Structure formats: structure tokens, C-alpha cells
Amino acid sequence: MSRMSPMSPTAKRIVIDPVTRIEGHAKISLFLDDAGNVADAEFHVVEFRGFEKFCEGRPYGEMPGITPRICGICPVSHLLASAKAGDAIMAVNIPPTADKLRRLMNLGQIVQSHALSFFHLSAPDFLLGWETPQPQRNVFGLIGSNKDLARAGIRLRQFGQEIIEILGGQKVHPAWAVPGGVRSGLSPEGRERIRLWLPEAYATTEAALALWKKTMETHQREVQIFGNFPSLFMGLVAEDGTWEHHGGKLRFTDSSGSIIADQLDPQKYYEVIGESVQTSSYLKSPYYLPMGFPAGIYRVGPLARLNVCERMGVPKADAELKLFKKLGRGAVTSSFLYHYARLIEIMASLEYIERYMSDSEIMGDYLRADAGINNLRGVGASEAPRGTLFHDYTVDRNGLLKKVNLIVATGQNNLAMNQTVAQIARHYIKSGAGNGTIPEPLLNRVEHGIRCYDPCLSCSTHAVGQMPMHVQLIAPDGSVVSEVTRG
Amino acid sequence: MAAKTLTIDGKPITAEEGATVLQAADEAGIKIPTLCHLDGVYDVGACRLCLVEVTGVAKLLPACTTRVAEGMEVKTDSERLRKYRRITLELLFAERNHVCAVCVANGHCELQTLAYSQGMDHVRYEYLFPKWGVDTTHRLFGMDHNRCVLCTRCVRVCWHVEGAGTKNVAGRGTRSHIITDLAMPWGESDSCTQCGKCVQACPTGALFHKGSTTGEMERDRGKLEFIVTAREKKQWVTAD
Numbered sequence: 048m049s050r051m052s053p054m055s056p057t058a059k060r061i062v063i064d065p066v067t068r069i070e071g072h073a074k075i076s077l078f079l080d081d082a083g084n085v086a087d088a089e090f091h092v093v094e095f096r097g098f099e100k101f102c103e104g105r106p107y108g109e110m111p112g113i114t115p116r117i118c119g120i121c122p123v124s125h126l127l128a129s130a131k132a133g134d135a136i137m138a139v140n141i142p143p144t145a146d147k148l149r150r151l152m153n154l155g156q157i158v159q160s161h162a163l164s165f166f167h168l169s170a171p172d173f174l175l176g177w178e179t180p181q182p183q184r185n186v187f188g189l190i191g192s193n194k195d196l197a198r199a200g201i202r203l204r205q206f207g208q209e210i211i212e213i214l215g216g217q218k219v220h221p222a223w224a225v226p227g228g229v230r231s232g233l234s235p236e237g238r239e240r241i242r243l244w245l246p247e248a249y250a251t252t253e254a255a256l257a258l259w260k261k262t263m264e265t266h267q268r269e270v271q272i273f274g275n276f277p278s279l280f281m282g283l284v285a286e287d288g289t290w291e292h293h294g295g296k297l298r299f300t301d302s303s304g305s306i307i308a309d310q311l312d313p314q315k316y317y318e319v320i321g322e323s324v325q326t327s328s329y330l331k332s333p334y335y336l337p338m339g340f341p342a343g344i345y346r347v348g349p350l351a352r353l354n355v356c357e358r359m360g361v362p363k364a365d366a367e368l369k370l371f372k373k374l375g376r377g378a379v380t381s382s383f384l385y386h387y388a389r390l391i392e393i394m395a396s397l398e399y400i401e402r403y404m405s406d407s408e409i410m411g412d413y414l415r416a417d418a419g420i421n422n423l424r425g426v427g428a429s430e431a432p433r434g435t436l437f438h439d440y441t442v443d444r445n446g447l448l449k450k451v452n453l454i455v456a457t458g459q460n461n462l463a464m465n466q467t468v469a470q471i472a473r474h475y476i477k478s479g480a481g482n483g484t485i486p487e488p489l490l491n492r493v494e495h496g497i498r499c500y501d502p503c504l505s506c507s508t509h510a511v512g513q514m515p516m517h518v519q520l521i522a523p524d525g526s527v528v529s530e531v532t533r534g
Numbered sequence: 535m536a537a538k539t540l541t542i543d544g545k546p547i548t549a550e551e552g553a554t555v556l557q558a559a560d561e562a563g564i565k566i567p568t569l570c571h572l573d574g575v576y577d578v579g580a581c582r583l584c585l586v587e588v589t590g591v592a593k594l595l596p597a598c599t600t601r602v603a604e605g606m607e608v609k610t611d612s613e614r615l616r617k618y619r620r621i622t623l624e625l626l627f628a629e630r631n632h633v634c635a636v637c638v639a640n641g642h643c644e645l646q647t648l649a650y651s652q653g654m655d656h657v658r659y660e661y662l663f664p665k666w667g668v669d670t671t672h673r674l675f676g677m678d679h680n681r682c683v684l685c686t687r688c689v690r691v692c693w694h695v696e697g698a699g700t701k702n703v704a705g706r707g708t709r710s711h712i713i714t715d716l717a718m719p720w721g722e723s724d725s726c727t728q729c730g731k732c733v734q735a736c737p738t739g740a741l742f743h744k745g746s747t748t749g750e751m752e753r754d755r756g757k758l759e760f761i762v763t764a765r766e767k768k769q770w771v772t773a774d
Contacts, residue, residue, distance in 0.1 A: 106670055112636040112748030220635075222748035230747070417745070445670040445721075446744075 060521010
């Protein structure tokens, strides 16, 4: 991380702590130079969970039960990556029905998490306006100003949650996917419930897309400065380059859209992904190993997945992808467009869900393969809503865990989040800010830079709770000149 | 055999001489909480959850090992008993590492069910967080000492129903633990017949079928009773 140093005696630091409307606890430090302009920024994650350590010694088969407890928003992502790591240890191909059911649950997860990010967490900023007083700038404010939209958004999230419940028996933390497959199938009643809800989900997503296009027209400045910089992008793609969310292989592209590495086996992620540790944050910073740190900065998640894939594989989302791709020269590099990418992924998820509704194989009852320990190391990779998630387990011959490594999406976006915050702060915080008065709407823009990534700090540091915000203005000598705390 | 008359919770009861208070209460439809008791094997009074008050006796007595006597007045429920049962449960939870949410027995655990039924909503004692391992060397079964309450049901079924004598208890105090043969990995045991009766007998998630995930460990205790009834009474009858 390119933290500013050395600083002159008069330079300062702004700290935003806690950061709100994201999942977890974090703070932002803005380093000011002598003239009071923002020189650099750091996003610190201030919570520590320790899952990688305390899971050591447990049977690997318990991990799909333990690791979803990392997070209440995307437990399914951990569930699926964990079960896949178990598949790899058993060296089995899971039954086709189980694979489709896992995919169906992941699509439900993508819909619910993206709906939460768009409607509940981010839309209050760009729909209500940056200057809206903070007490109203939330989902309740959205309900007050646009009841139908807010309701539809909440219902869309519910749709995704219902899919998870229909399959796993509960909306949060279903103990359903297991090494070798899944524990229960899809009932005809469950399928019917999903099928009947689809038209409403489509209508909401189409309305949100239309609304987003209007938003883009009025938010060109945000598109330009909210995390608009070159970087690599990484995501899973199918063999033919189609969008993937649960299988496939890794692909890296650069900001010109060129593929720089393709069809990499996720089992060997460690050959291309390095992890850097900063003393100022519990969040690790993965980077693309061949380019080194920090030059190997890459982004994951909806924006990255849409950049690395050639097509979505379903018509409505493909039509949107064409429009999306026109927003960049090569790759789409503005992190503000994560929001758009999220909506396109919701659309794709709905279309894939619809396909599964008429797929007879998904109703099968052979759901679980059985095997002993056939590999002493197994990696499970799956696309979580926020980006590629890796669970890497090393076991002994009896299946007890010796080493656990979890690489989560938010960590992989860490370097990009720092750059985004710095870019926004540089634009809005001009000289004189060091005097200690930073208007709240301005801080909110800085926070929004983080929200674009929909980070999940609970996952990334394996932290609990909601994310309040703390911003500090820091002088070159390290003293905190100004501080704003909220939450 | 002579019959004894007594009262349990004020209800007049007739029980066979030699019967335990627990048996007499059970026959009279009075439920006493138990944990180490298992139908089909003898009782040892290890868990102290079935404590009852007997008029004229100052200390509390375990119903599972106390024999009925003529004129005995037994109370199975009182503020004092509820207090001691909660203490016992809290100590059991504090002694090892019980994490229900991710346990293989979640939803089917006798310890968990007792905690719910006795209104245990928190533990007042400091958790010991001992470092216990998991033995997954056996081809079929696993033993997680973190979840063991030392009820010795597994030991008793192994010795007295299966007759293999594989399981035993070693150590003293909080270091007491279940061992296999001469404290060797279960997978290396010569005496284990792989019958799985210990797994059926376990009240918590300590003994489990390998590959079980959260909440999957459901037991069929009826199988043990079936075997014991068949052997002792020459009656091959299932519970239903």
C-alpha cells in the first residue's frame, strides 16, 4: 500500500470512523499534505475474527457448518466454497443434480445480496442525494420518498432469501451443502413457489435498470471519480468465456480488456495470487503474483466478472452486458459502475433460475457422493456476490484440518478500495480541510466509494456487527487533527 | 417380589422392591430429567440431573440409583431441585467446548434439550475452554472429546451390551476422558467390533458417524432397547 511518507510537520490526516452502511467495522484515514490537500488514503478494517486459526483440528466435513457463521449476509458463499473444498479433499465429482441445486442456491444468494447492496445500502445515496440529511439517507428515507421502489427492492431480496430457505430449510446459515453434494433436494412445491415469484422479480429488476440508466445520466461525475482507475480484473469464467458463478476457471484481464491469464485452475490459485499484510488493518491485500505488490492490484466482484466474461449466456442480461461494455474502453474501470453490474447480475441470475425451473435434472434425488480422504489439500472456489471466494484446506489422513486459508472478495478489493477513497477524497477535500471542518455529505461520498464494492468486513477478517464510520484527519507527524465518528 | 408403596410428588405409587425411584416415577408417568441414564444398561448416577428430594434425607439423591422404600416421600420438582439442575447443566457446558450451532447433534442433543427444558439461558461459570482433540482414525465413527459429558453410556453399552469392552474412562477430575482400549487411536483398536452401539448411546455430539455435518447426527436408541429385550426376555419386539 502506498501510504504517504514522510510527511511534513504541517500535513494532516482525516479519519472517517466508523464507515456506515457496509457490513462490518472499519475506518478511513485521509492523509493531508502541507497545503491541506489529500495525499493518500487508507481503509482500515478494525475487527478480527480468527476463523482460519480456530478451525484447525476440526474435521473438514464440519467446515460447511462452521464457515457460514463468518457472515449473515453471504453465508451461502462460504457454505458452497467450503463444500467444494471438501469435494476436492474427497476427490469426487458431485452428482449433477447436487451441482445444479448448489448453483440455484448461489443464484438466490446473488439476487438477495445484490438487492440488499443496491436498494438498502447504496441507493439512498444516489436516489435521495448526497446532501440529504444523514438521518433520512437510508432505506427508511427511501421508503418515505419512493415507497413502491423500496418495497419492490425489499421483496426482490426476499425472493433470493426464499430460494435459500426452500433449498436449505432456513434463510441464514443453512447447513445444506456438504462435501460430496447437498443434503436435500428441491420439492415440487418449492419449485412452484420460485416459479410464481419470478415475474415480479423480473419487473423489479427491469425497473431498477431503467432507474439506474437515469441515475448514470445525472451522476457522470461520480462515474468519473468514484474509483475510476486502471487495474486488473479477476473472476471465474466458463471454458468458452461465458459468465460463471460457481464452476469454471479463473481469468485475469487488464483495463484494456485484454486477457492476461486464462483458464487457471482455482485449485492452484496460490500460483497467481499473493497475499500482503498491512499493520494498519486486519484485512489482507491479495495481489496478482506475477506483477508483484502493489502493481498486481486487481478487482473482483460484479464489475470484474462482467469485465472478464464475454457473455452472460442468457438473453436479457446479455443485452444489458452489451450496453455495459460500451461504458469502458476495453474494460469498464469505474467502481461506481459496480452498481450497474450488480443489476445485470441480478437479471442474469433470474434468467438462470428460470431455466432451472424447467430442468428435470434438478428434481433428481441422487444428491450426495461418498468417499474418504483422497487428497490432503483441497480448494473450493465460488463466486460470492462480492467476488471470488477461496477456501483452502489442508488435512491430515484422518480428515482433521491442519491449515485453513480463506481468501475473500473484500480482501481482494482492498487495494482498489484504498485507491477509490483517495481518488474521491482528492476531488472533494480541498485545501483547508485540515482545519477540522469537513461537511458530512462530503464524507458520505468518501464512504460511498467503499460502498461501491459492497464490502463485507465480517467475511474479510473472519468481524461482527454493523459498520459504523470513523474518519480521521492525520497530520504528517501522525497526530489526529480532526475526527468524525458516526454509527 | 414384595411391593413397596411410596409417594412421588404427592401421588401414591406402588413399585416392585428393588426398583429405582426413576423406574417407579417413569411407570407412574412422572418425568424426571436424566442424562447418563440409558434404557437397557445399568445406572451409575454420574450426571446428577435426576436428583430428587426425599423426606427425612438432608442431601439430594439421584433417582436412578436410589431404590424405592416403604413409605418413602419423593419430590421431583422444587425450586431447590431446579436450581441444582441448572447448576449441573451450567457446569457441564463450562467444562468442555459445546458449540451447538455447528455441532453434528444440534437439534437432536440431550444436553441441549435439557438446557432448554431447564431454562438455562446463560452459564454463570467461567468456561474452561480445554484443549481436547477429535479422534477420526476409525473407518466409520468419530469421537470429539470437546462434546463429551462423561456420562459413560458408551462405556456401559460397549461392555455390557456388545461385550467388547473397548471403551473405558481414564484420567481424574477435569482430565477424565473416554479412551479406546489402552488409550490408543480408535482406528487401531483390536477389540472394537465396529458395531456402533456407543454412537447410538451418546447423548451429545461426542460420538458421531464420520461425514455427519451440522445437525445430522440422529440416533436410534430403540435399537439398544430392542437388543437388550431380545437377549434378556427372548422377545424380539420393536418399540412401535
